[in-house]
Amino acid sequence: MIAQRKDDHVRLAVEQQQQHSGRNQFDEVAFVHHALAGLDRAEVGLGTAFAGISWQVPLYINAMTGGSERTGLINRDLAIAARETGVALASGSMSAYFKDPDCADTFSVLRKENPGGFVIANVNATASVDKASRAVDLLQADALQIHVNTVQETVMPEGDRSFSSWAPRIGEIAAGVDVPVIVKEVGFGLSRETVRRLEGLGVRVADLGGRGGTDFARIENGRRRLGDYAYLTDWGQSTAACLLDAQEAGLPVLASGGVRHPLDVARALALGASGVGVSGTFLRTLLDDGVSALIERITVWLDQLTALLTMLGARTPAELTHCDLLIRGELRDFCADRGID
Numbered sequence: 001m002i003a004q005r006k007d008d009h010v011r012l013a014v015e016q017q018q019q020h021s022g023r024n025q026f027d028e029v030a031f032v033h034h035a036l037a038g039l040d041r042a043e044v045g046l047g048t049a050f051a052g053i054s055w056q057v058p059l060y061i062n063a064m065t066g067g068s069e070r071t072g073l074i075n076r077d078l079a080i081a082a083r084e085t086g087v088a089l090a091s092g093s094m095s096a097y098f099k100d101p102d103c104a105d106t107f108s109v110l111r112k113e114n115p116g117g118f119v120i121a122n123v124n125a126t127a128s129v130d131k132a133s134r135a136v137d138l139l140q141a142d143a144l145q146i147h148v149n150t151v152q153e154t155v156m157p158e159g160d161r162s163f164s165s166w167a168p169r170i171g172e173i174a175a176g177v178d179v180p181v182i183v184k185e186v187g188f189g190l191s192r193e194t195v196r197r198l199e200g201l202g203v204r205v206a207d208l209g210g211r212g213g214t215d216f217a218r219i220e221n222g223r224r225r226l227g228d229y230a231y232l233t234d235w236g237q238s239t240a241a242c243l244l245d246a247q248e249a250g251l252p253v254l255a256s257g258g259v260r261h262p263l264d265v266a267r268a269l270a271l272g273a274s275g276v277g278v279s280g281t282f283l284r285t286l287l288d289d290g291v292s293a294l295i296e297r298i299t300v301w302l303d304q305l306t307a308l309l310t311m312l313g314a315r316t317p318a319e320l321t322h323c324d325l326l327i328r329g330e331l332r333d334f335c336a337d338r339g340i341d
């Protein structure tokens with residue numbers, strides 16, 4: 001059943017990419033153009049460092065899959081793309097591995113094809129410390145993501161309905177594994193209150209995982225036979241809103257959810273992200289056009305990101321936070337409602 005769900009998620013996520021309107025709240029963030037701000041390209045580097053982690057580029061392929069034969073092949077290709085471009089790479093949820101150790105290869109391929117890369121294991125917030133450690137060991141992972149997804153579980157026909165143990169369990173895992181723990185949403189966003197709570201639980205990094213891209217309420221609605229939750233479509237805060245909200249929250253943040261092109265990456269970095277994650281957009285490229293096309297696409301993104309930093313006068317991704325930004329429309333209203341200057 002899990003293997004079938006994993007295949008459904010891939011199919012429905014790619015269908016959603018094809019139907020997406022193309023617009024999201026990143027469009028309400030603009031750089032003020034300063035015509036003389038530019039640097040020389042040789043002065044610009046893409047390295048980023050946060051919570052004791054160093055990446056050569058501030059981009060990563062975020063958690064997607066594993067657990068079935070087909071998704072094992074997808075993971076193999078994602079690992080090859082990560083190896084060839086130097087981006088970090090997260091596994092999909094490793095629950096399937098705990099239930100059926102025979103599918104271990106569909107996850108461990110992430111490390112096998114990418115021995116020198118930064119690989120992130122992924123578990124849910126009910127995993128025991130022992131399971132979380134096994135997930136890290138299987139991938140020889142450099143960090144562990146714990147995904148929090150109450151909206152998805154609620155809409156998922158076979159989903160979890162008990163959430164109160166999640167926060168204490170996150171604290172136990174953070175204390176019990178020996179790699180940095182990243183807590184991530186799957187597309188509904190982390191509020192600043194949640195980020196502060198995570199800090200208190202010993203979590204090192206928050207992946208804000210906001211609205212604007214892959215929508216798991218829609219995906220799970222697509223898997224329901226009866227009584228869908230169509231009204232939960234568009235639930236949550238956009239990634240841009242989460243970045244603004246979390247500015248004073250105290251943890252390093254990663255941004256993911258609805259990242260469509262290198263300008264969105266630059267916008268997220270300018271709003272304070274230490275790194276930017278992409279799932280749906282890259283999955284679609286891989287499935288439509290193959291692994292070479294994905295490698296080419298990521299290479300072009302990194303090249304264009306360097307070009308944008310050069311034009312904007314930022315020597316590093318972190319220096320983008322000094323750029324002047326304009327916040328418009330509903331995002332501006334969000335800032336007013338949340339008391340953000």
Ligand code: FNR
Binds near residue numbers: 092122214281283
């Ligand atoms: C996901 N995502 C996800 N996240 C997670 O923590 N564990 C998981 O197993 C999965 N599975 C998964 C499957 C598929 C097919 C997709 C497309 C996505 C969520 C993902 O990491 C990310 O948070 C969201 O997809 C939002 O980012 P994008 O797609 O808008 O870039």
